[in-house]
Amino acid sequence: MFRPMTVWLCCCCLLSGIGSILVGQTRPLTPPDTVRIAPGATDESADTLHYLLDEIVVTGTRTHKKIIDIPYSVQRIDNSQFKYDRKVSVDDVLGTVPGLFLQSRYGNHDVRISIRGFGSRSNSGIRGVRILLDGIPESEPDGQTRIEAIDFNSVGSIEVVKGNASSLYTNAPGGVINFINDIDFPQTFAVSFNDFGSYNLRRNGFKTGIRSKHYRFLLTYSYHNADGFRDHSKDYWHIMNTVLETKPNERSSLQVLGYYVNGLIRLPGSLTRAQFDADPFQANSRDVARDAKRVTQKGRVGLRFRAFLDEDRRHEMELTTYGTIKYFERTSGVYRIINRYGLGASGRYVYRSLLAGRENEFSAGGDLLLQTGPIEFYQNINGRRSDILTGLTDETIGNSGFYFQNGFNLMTNKLDLLLTGRYDKVIFDQKNQILSVQNARRRFEAFTPKAALNYKLMPSVAVYTSFGRSFESPAGNELDNFPTSSSPNILINPDLKAQKSRNFELGIKGNLLYRGTSFFNNIYFEGTFFNSVIDDEIVPFELFGDVFFRNAARTNRSGLELGANVELVPGVRLEGAYTFSDFQYDEYSVSQLDSSSGLYVDRSVDGRVVPSVPRHNLSLNLSFEQRLSGTVTGFMKGNLRSVSGMYADDLNSAKSEGYDVLSINAGLDLNFGRFNLLLNGGVNNITDQTYIGFININSQTGEFFEAGEPRNYFAGARLGLRF
Numbered sequence: 130m131f132r133p134m135t136v137w138l139c140c141c142c143l144l145s146g147i148g149s150i151l152v153g154q155t156r157p158l159t160p161p162d163t164v165r166i167a168p169g170a171t172d173e174s175a176d177t178l179h180y181l182l183d184e185i186v187v188t189g190t191r192t193h194k195k196i197i198d199i200p201y202s203v204q205r206i207d208n209s210q211f212k213y214d215r216k217v218s219v220d221d222v223l224g225t226v227p228g229l230f231l232q233s234r235y236g237n238h239d240v241r242i243s244i245r246g247f248g249s250r251s252n253s254g255i256r257g258v259r260i261l262l263d264g265i266p267e268s269e270p271d272g273q274t275r276i277e278a279i280d281f282n283s284v285g286s287i288e289v290v291k292g293n294a295s296s297l298y299t300n301a302p303g304g305v306i307n308f309i310n311d312i313d314f315p316q317t318f319a320v321s322f323n324d325f326g327s328y329n330l331r332r333n334g335f336k337t338g339i340r341s342k343h344y345r346f347l348l349t350y351s352y353h354n355a356d357g358f359r360d361h362s363k364d365y366w367h368i369m370n371t372v373l374e375t376k377p378n379e380r381s382s383l384q385v386l387g388y389y390v391n392g393l394i395r396l397p398g399s400l401t402r403a404q405f406d407a408d409p410f411q412a413n414s415r416d417v418a419r420d421a422k423r424v425t426q427k428g429r430v431g432l433r434f435r436a437f438l439d440e441d442r443r444h445e446m447e448l449t450t451y452g453t454i455k456y457f458e459r460t461s462g463v464y465r466i467i468n469r470y471g472l473g474a475s476g477r478y479v480y481r482s483l484l485a486g487r488e489n490e491f492s493a494g495g496d497l498l499l500q501t502g503p504i505e506f507y508q509n510i511n512g513r514r515s516d517i518l519t520g521l522t523d524e525t526i527g528n529s530g531f532y533f534q535n536g537f538n539l540m541t542n543k544l545d546l547l548l549t550g551r552y553d554k555v556i557f558d559q560k561n562q563i564l565s566v567q568n569a570r571r572r573f574e575a576f577t578p579k580a581a582l583n584y585k586l587m588p589s590v591a592v593y594t595s596f597g598r599s600f601e602s603p604a605g606n607e608l609d610n611f612p613t614s615s616s617p618n619i620l621i622n623p624d625l626k627a628q629k630s631r632n633f634e635l636g637i638k639g640n641l642l643y644r645g646t647s648f649f650n651n652i653y654f655e656g657t658f659f660n661s662v663i664d665d666e667i668v669p670f671e672l673f674g675d676v677f678f679r680n681a682a683r684t685n686r687s688g689l690e691l692g693a694n695v696e697l698v699p700g701v702r703l704e705g706a707y708t709f710s711d712f713q714y715d716e717y718s719v720s721q722l723d724s725s726s727g728l729y730v731d732r733s734v735d736g737r738v739v740p741s742v743p744r745h746n747l748s749l750n751l752s753f754e755q756r757l758s759g760t761v762t763g764f765m766k767g768n769l770r771s772v773s774g775m776y777a778d779d780l781n782s783a784k785s786e787g788y789d790v791l792s793i794n795a796g797l798d799l800n801f802g803r804f805n806l807l808l809n810g811g812v813n814n815i816t817d818q819t820y821i822g823f824i825n826i827n828s829q830t831g832e833f834f835e836a837g838e839p840r841n842y843f844a845g846a847r848l849g850l851r852f
Contacts, residue, residue, distance in 0.1 A: 130833065150306075158399040189265060189288040189307040191297050191534065192492055200581035200593035202228065202291040202545050202636055202657045202690065208284055208311060213764050213809045215843045216281035217330070217353075223306075224770060225748045227655065227690035227706040228291045232741070234835055239423075240276070241741075241823065244291050245659055246686050246712050247303025247601075249741045251666055252825050257601060259294065259301035262308050263372065265451055266473065268527040270498045271555060272300030273604040277390045277425055282322060282336055283349035283370040285311030291690070292659060293632040295599035296549040296579040299496060299530050302599035302630055302661075308387075310333035312347050312372045312691075314338045317852040320818065328838065330355040337433035345374045358838050359397040361412035361421075366392030381436035386451075389428040399832040402783065406843040409819055409836035420512020424458035441457060445479040464507040464514035471500035476640030488538040495532070501525040503562075511618070521562040522620065526605055528555045543585050550578040555602040559620040569621035571608070573598035587638045590639030595719050601628045603667055627678050630663040637689075651696030661686040662715075668779065670719065671829030681779075682716035684739060704750040712739035721777050737781045739823045745773040746799050764809075777824050777833035785834065788820035794843075803851045810826040811846035 187196060187205050196203050198579040204226055210224040219240050220231035230249070232241040243249040247257030255274040260267040268274040278420040284656035286309045294301040317340050324332040334351035347370070348844045363696040398421060400411030431451030458464070477494030506520030528836060532551035539546055554574040561568060579597025610622045636657030642650065665680040689709040696702050718731045738744075752766035759782050777783040794811025814837075822837025 134260050142529050147625075150584065151513045154546045156319075165350055167505045187288045187290075188309075189261070189479060191494065191532070192490065192536075195372035196584070197543065197589055197591055197638070198394070198583060200545065200583035200595055201294075201521070201796045202634070202638070202655060204285040204291075204655075204692075206289070209280075210845045211281070212807065213766065213794055214677070215253045215324075215326070215813070217326075217332070219276065219279070222281055222287065223289070224768070225692075225704050225706045225750055226289050226291075227692040228304075228657070229289070229344075230708070230743065230746055234823045238397075238554060242306070243742065244303035245661065245688060246710065246739060246742050247618050248570045249739070250666075250826065252669055254604075254775050256604060256791075257300070257303040258489070259298040259305045260308075261305065262388070263310055263384075263431070264307060265386065265475075266299075266431070266496075268300065269605070270299075270471075270500050270526040271557070271602060271604045273606070275425075277366065277392060278368065278370070278371055278388045278428070278429070279308050280349055280351050282334060282351055283310050283347070284308050285313060291657075292595070293579065293599045293630070293633050293661075295533065295553075295577040295601070296551045296597055297532055297534070298526050298551075299553050299555070302601050302602045302628070302632070303488050306680075310347060310349075311336075311338070311368055312345055312374055313382075314340065314345070314347070314405060316340055318849055319852075320847055320849040321632050322845065322847040324843065324845035326355075327841035328356045328358050329742045330843065331774070331844075343375055345372075347372045353392075357395075357397075357840065359410045359412060359836065361395050361417050364392065364394035366390065370394075374714075380438075380440075380442070381434070384431075384433040384435075385430060387429040387435065391426045393424050396423065399823075399828060400834050401831045402834065403689075404832075405821070405834045405836070409834075410839070413832065417513065419460055419462070419509055420462055420668055422458075422512070425451065425456070429453045433799070445481075447494075448474075448476045448701050450474040450721060455502075460509050460514075462509065464509040466505040467516070468502040468504075469500050470502050471498060471614070473498035478623070478806045484537065487541070490536045491533070493531075493533040494534075496528070496530045498529075499525070499527040510838075516541075518563070523560045523562060524605065525558040526556070528553065528602075530554070536588060541761065542588070545583045547581040548579075549581075553575045553600060553602075554647065557608060559603060561620055569619045569623075571621050573600075573627040575627065587641075588696045589641055590637070592635075592637045592805075594633075594635045596631070599630045599632055601667070603678060607667060607669075609677060611677040622677070623668070624667045624680075625678055628663060628665050628667045628680070630661045632659070632661045634659040649695060649697065650699075651694075651702075653694040654693075655690070655692045657690045657731065659686075659688055659690070665812055668827070670779075672826045677796070679826040681714055682718075683714070684712065685715050686710070686712040700753060700755045702750075702754075704752070706746075708746040710742050711746055713737065714739065714779070717779065734779050734781075737779060738776050740776040740778055740781075743773045743775050743787075745771070748770040762798040763796075764798070766793065768782070768792045775821075775824055783831065783833055785821035785824060788837070790818060790820070790837070791815045805847075805849040805851070806845040807849070808845070812840065812842055814838055816840075 187203055200338055215221045218233045220233050223229055228244055231244045241251055242255050242258050243503045244258055252608055255380035260274040288307040290305040292304055294305045298305055318338050320336045322334055334350040339346040349370045351368045368390050370388045377380045396416055396418030433449040435447040453472050453824055455469040457467040473494040475735045479492040483492045504524055506523045507514035518615040530551055530553040534549035536547045556572050558570045577598045577600050583593045606622045614622055614624050616623045634657055638655040640653050657718040663684040666684045667678050668681050669676055669678055684845050691707045694704045714734050714737050718732050719734055750766055753765045757763050775785050792813040796809035799806045817840035820837045821834045825833050
């Protein structure tokens with residue numbers, strides 16, 4: 130059992146030792162992104178240690194803060210860090226973030242993202258992690274997310290806030306990932322890109338940015354088409370993103386943000402161990418017979434106004450409003466057509482002042498999102514819908530939340546206290562228009578506070594700690610009722626509860642620079658210990674061949690995240706991320722079908738390991754970048770991803786093997802006047818290892834396993850023109 134005081138003392142001793150080592154060391158340290166020398170620093174002798182202030186500012190914490198001043202584990206990834214990569218799936222760009230575990234099923238458009246185990250329960254889509262695009266939720270009001278609109282050719286930066294963010298966002302116990310489109314370009318440009326690869330991968334498109342004195346305009350279009358590496362896994366996508374920004378004056382800005390997505394993905398399904406061993410790339414015959422697929426069309430238009438209300442910029446406000454239209458077709462046992470219409474808004478106010486002679490920043494804000502529309506049900510006849518409507522449900526989901534946060538400087542330039550709190554309410558309302566099933570309405574609400582401290586051992590090294598509560602409501606599909614619930618004749622499961630947890634973390638992060646040596650002169654590092662005790666964890670299970678959800682009484686998660694980015698010698702960089710996870714059920718009984726009696730019986734799984742989370746997750750990048758001439762820069766990177774085996778169900782009756790995947794990519798960046806040509810290519814899974822890349826949790830039929838990508842190749846060319 131977790132003992133906070135014992136861990137606190139041990140970790141404080143450890144971090145104190147680390148701080149002493151850092152203060153006394155002569156190795157150079159620096160962040161991986163652009164930074165500035167602290168005021169007053171000079172270029173002195175070779176043995177002088179210079180400190181850097183981390184000037185990277187993030188917005189995912191709902192204020193504009195430097196990473197070094199935020200008492201959480203936060204990372205910002207610039208698009209220059211993945212410009213030579215494949216950029217097809219989210220794990221192509223986020224694979225070296227400590228604490229993240231990414232399982233991509235069929236590409237970018239059905240990926241499981243988990244942070245510290247939150248999100249690992251989802252067999253389809255993303256849960257427990259708030260996904261934003263330009264600060265606007267891609268997540269639905271109930272917390273489930275698909276990321277079809279994210280185009281990595283359009284993204285300029287990615288902010289990852291790890292750990293409990295429920296005091297700032299709805300349904301974000303695992304954290305927040307904010308994908309920000311590339312609106313901060315220095316001059317007008319146009320780029321054409323063409324990529325191709327194994328399994329008939331084709332991706333074509335363009336990106337253009339227009340900049341004038343008062344306006345910036347970004348427009349990106351991508352077309353993706355691939356057969357997939359498994360049978361029955363073909364997909365295609367049209368993705369368009371756009372941002373228009375104008376600044377009426379030096380203290381305000383107005384943005385219009387929009388996207389449109391249209392595509393299809395066929396789903397090969399999961400396999401039993403016997404099927405996987407026979408042919409890991411085959412499709413499940415049931416899913417082929419059903420022509421299991423998802424058809425998606427969706428669009429969004431948003432408007433954001435931001436302004437400082439006074440010349441001293443102490444008062445700041447931001448207002449955002451947006452509308453969404455979504456159309457989905459999904460085929461499984463039934464053929465469903467889902468139409469959703471949504472309206473959302475968010476706002477925040479920030480006041481910076483002196484309180485008792487100390488810097489203080491107070492902010493408050495709120496979010497509203499309402500989504501409604503009909504769901505039509507038809508018989509699925511070999512992947513085509515029947516002519517007869519078998520069900521019609523009007524579904525409305527809404528969430529509203531209000532938050533505050535206050536940051537107070539307890540010791541000048543040393544110690545800061547952050548207090549945050551949020552009230553959330555999530556409402557589900559379903560009305561059946563055809564069947565004689567009782568209509569249902571459920572409401573989930575909670576207040577989630579959090580307190581955090583950030584102490585700077587030196588200007589660019591800080592230790593931090595936080596404790597807070599989190600809240601996560603069930604998603605809409607997780608509330609599907611099942612025959613053995615307490616009230617099986619209503620639409621919404623009456624027994625499923627919201628998931629709540631108590632979360633603690635203690636960590637260190639830093640950036641330093643030591644000038645005067647050619648070795649180890651740039652290092653970025655972070656380390657975080659975390660513990661979460663989760664009550665009523667929402668977990669999937671199968672009953673009579675269909676997937677439903679239930680609550681586990683209590684789960685205990687402890688872990689350690691370590692990350693570093695080191696410039697070994699000029700142009701040669703080593704980047705690593707390691708996560709250790711010790712996740713167990715403390716109190717939990719599951720219903721299991723007894724083969725002899727044909728009845729469901731309860732079995733205790735106390736002490737069993739939480740499925741679909743590896744105990745060890747390691748990613749290493751070794752990269753080399755060198756200017757070959759005045760106009761040509763060369764790049765090469767090798768990546769090793771090592772993941773330990775994972776259990777596939779709550780009973781721990783099946784487990785995948787660990788795997789090690791080695792990949793390499795290289796590129797040339799050629800600049801000739803106003804023209805730029807970027808060539809890249811690479812090989813993923815060089816050793817062609819067959820491994821289990823995705824686990825379908827708690828399958829009653831034992832269909833747990835889906836293969837990761839075999840050896841595959843990719844190449845691309847981008848031609849750009851600067852005006």
